Amino acid sequence: MLIGGEWVSAHSSQTFDVFDPGTEEVIAKVARGEIADVDDAVASARQAFDSRAWLRLAPAERSRIIWRIADLIEQNADAFAELESRNQGMPIASAKGGVATVARVFRYYAGWADKIGGRSMELMSGGRDYHAYTLREPIGVAALIVPWNFPLLMAAWKIAPALAAGCTCILKPAEETPLTALWLGKLCMDAGVPAGVVNVLTGLGHEAGAGLTGHDDVDKVAFTGSTEVGKQIIHAAAGNLKKLTLELGGKSPVVILDDADIEAAIPAAANAIFSNAGQVCTAGSRLLVHRRHFDQVVEGVSGIAANLKIGYGLEPGTQMGPLVSAKQRERVMGYIDSGVREGAAVRVGGTTPDTGYYIAPTVMTDLRPDMLAVQEEIFGPVVAAMPYEDIDEIAARANDTPYGLAASVWTKDVQKAHRVARAIKAGRVGINVHGLSDVAMPTGGYKQSGWGRELGPEGLEAFLETKSVFAAL
Numbered sequence: 254m255l256i257g258g259e260w261v262s263a264h265s266s267q268t269f270d271v272f273d274p275g276t277e278e279v280i281a282k283v284a285r286g287e288i289a290d291v292d293d294a295v296a297s298a299r300q301a302f303d304s305r306a307w308l309r310l311a312p313a314e315r316s317r318i319i320w321r322i323a324d325l326i327e328q329n330a331d332a333f334a335e336l337e338s339r340n341q342g343m344p345i346a347s348a349k350g351g352v353a354t355v356a357r358v359f360r361y362y363a364g365w366a367d368k369i370g371g372r373s374m375e376l377m378s379g380g381r382d383y384h385a386y387t388l389r390e391p392i393g394v395a396a397l398i399v400p401w402n403f404p405l406l407m408a409a410w411k412i413a414p415a416l417a418a419g420c421t422c423i424l425k426p427a428e429e430t431p432l433t434a435l436w437l438g439k440l441c442m443d444a445g446v447p448a449g450v451v452n453v454l455t456g457l458g459h460e461a462g463a464g465l466t467g468h469d470d471v472d473k474v475a476f477t478g479s480t481e482v483g484k485q486i487i488h489a490a491a492g493n494l495k496k497l498t499l500e501l502g503g504k505s506p507v508v509i510l511d512d513a514d515i516e517a518a519i520p521a522a523a524n525a526i527f528s529n530a531g532q533v534c535t536a537g538s539r540l541l542v543h544r545r546h547f548d549q550v551v552e553g554v555s556g557i558a559a560n561l562k563i564g565y566g567l568e569p570g571t572q573m574g575p576l577v578s579a580k581q582r583e584r585v586m587g588y589i590d591s592g593v594r595e596g597a598a599v600r601v602g603g604t605t606p607d608t609g610y611y612i613a614p615t616v617m618t619d620l621r622p623d624m625l626a627v628q629e630e631i632f633g634p635v636v637a638a639m640p641y642e643d644i645d646e647i648a649a650r651a652n653d654t655p656y657g658l659a660a661s662v663w664t665k666d667v668q669k670a671h672r673v674a675r676a677i678k679a680g681r682v683g684i685n686v687h688g689l690s691d692v693a694m695p696t697g698g699y700k701q702s703g704w705g706r707e708l709g710p711e712g713l714e715a716f717l718e719t720k721s722v723f724a725a726l
C-alpha cells in the first residue's frame with residue numbers, strides 16, 4: 254500500500270489474493286489493510302492537508318503536476334492497459350481506450366486547478382457598506398472508494414478533481430482489481446504530488462472501506478458501487494457528517510420508438526449491454542421496443558450476442574471478456590435462473606463454461622415488470638427485452654425501477670426525442686446514442702442511483718466548500 258509516500262505492508266502482514274478472471278489463476282497477493290492501516294492512511298492524508306503540503310504550491314504548479322500524471326499514464330499506456338485487462342478481464346482494445354480517457358480526465362482537471370475562485374458582492378445593511386466575497390476551499394481529507402468494473406477510470410474520476418480542488422485523499426480500490434490503482438499511486442508520486450497527498454489503501458470492503466467511511470478524520474467520501482453499500486456508507490458517514498457523493502447502481506432503459514432507425518438501433522442496443530460484459534453502471538439492461546419492431550430488434554440483438562467473440566481479454570479480437578469474479582458470475586447466473594423460474598424465456602445465452610468467469614451474452618423476453626431480472630441491477634451481459642404499445646406508456650415504463658442513472662431514446666423525430674428525454678428520470682439521457690460520457694459533462698443518479706454528480710465542473714464542486722466573508726467598510 255502507498256501510505257505517506259512509502260510502500261508498506263499491512264500491520265497484520267496479511268494479504269489477499271488477486272485473480273485473473275480469464276484463467277482463475279492468482280496473479281498477485283496484495284496487502285490486506287485493516288483498521289490500524291486505515292488509521293495510518295488517514296493520519297498521513299490529514300497531516301498532508303493540515304501542513305498545506307499540496308495547497309502551498311501555486312495553483313499553476315498543482316495544475317502542472319496533475320498534467321504530468323496524464324503524461325506519465327500515456328507514457329505507460331500499453332502496460333497499463335495490459336494490466337487492467339489481465340486483472341479485470343476487459344478486452345485489451347477497451348482497456349487501451351480506457352487508459353486514453355484516464356489521461357484526458359487528468360488533463361481536464363489540471364485545467365481547473367488554477368481557475369477556482371469565488372465571487373464578490375457589494376452589500377449595504379443598516380446604512381453601512383460591506384464588501385462581501387466567497388472563498389472556495391477544499392473539503393479536506395477525501396476517501397475515494399472505487400469499484401472493479403473500470404478500476405483505473407473510476408479512480409481517475411475521483412483523484413483528478415480531488416487534487417484540483419486541493420484535497421488530500423485515500424484511494425481504496427476494489428479488492429478484485431487493486432493493481433492499476435497501486436501503479437497510479439506511484440505515478441502520482443513520480444509526477445511530483447507531495448507524500449501523503451495521495452495514499453492507496455488496499456483491503457476488503459467491510460474492513461478497509463468501512464474503516465474509512467466511519468473514520469472521524471475523513472471529511473468526504475466519494476463512492477462508486479452498489480446501492481446497498483451506498484446506503485451503508487450514508488449510515489457510517491453520519492458520525493461526523495461527512496460530505497458524500499454516491500454513484501450507485503442502474504437499470505437503464507434503451508427506448509426504441511416506432512420511427513427509429515432500426516438498423517442503427519440494433520447494434521447500439523447490443524453494445525449498450527454487452528460492452529464490458531454488462532459490468533457498466535449505465536448499461537442498457539432494459540430494452541423497451543415499440544411492438545411493431547420488437548421481433549426484429551430481439552432477433553437482431555440475439556444474432557449479435559450469438560456471434561460476439563468471447564474470450565481472454567488479452568487475445569486480439571476478443572469482443573467480450575469474462576466477468577470480474579466467481580462471485581459476480583454466480584450473482585448474474587442467479588438473476589438469469591430467477592427469471593426463468595418466474596416464466597421468462599432465454600432467447601440466447603444463459604450459459605457459462607467451466608474455466609474463467611465467462612457468461613454467454615444473454616437476451617431474455619416474456620418478462621413482467623415486477624420480475625427481479627427487470628427490477629434489479631444484474632451487472633452482467635443480460636438484457637431484458639420488453640415491448641410497449643404507445644409512446645404515452647414510455648415514461649411510466651422507463652421510470653418503473655428504483656434506479657435513475659441513464660437512458661437512451663432512439664427516434665428520428667426531434668420533438669419526440671426531447672419529450673422522452675424530459676420524461677425519463679435519469680442523470681444521463683442519450684438521443685440516438687447510449688452511455689456516452691465525457692469528462693466535461695456531469696454524471697450521476699436520480700432516485701436510488703446516487704447523490705451528487707461527478708465529472709465536469711460539478712465534479713470539482715463536490716470536493717469544495719464555500720465560505721462567505723463579510724467586510725464592514
Ligand code: NAD
Nearest residue numbers: 399400426427458459462463478479482501502534630632
Ligand atoms: P460493492 O458496492 O460491494 O463494492 C464497491 C466498492 O465498495 C469496493 O471498493 C468495495 O471494497 C467497497 N465496499 C464494500 N463494502 C463496503 C463497506 N461496507 N464500506 C465501504 N466500502 C465498501 O460492489 P460489489 O459487491 O463488488 O458488486 C455488487 C454489485 O454492485 C454489482 O453486482 C453491481 O450491481 C453493483 N456495482 C455497481 C457499480 C457501479 O459502477 N455503479 C460498480 C460495481 C458494482
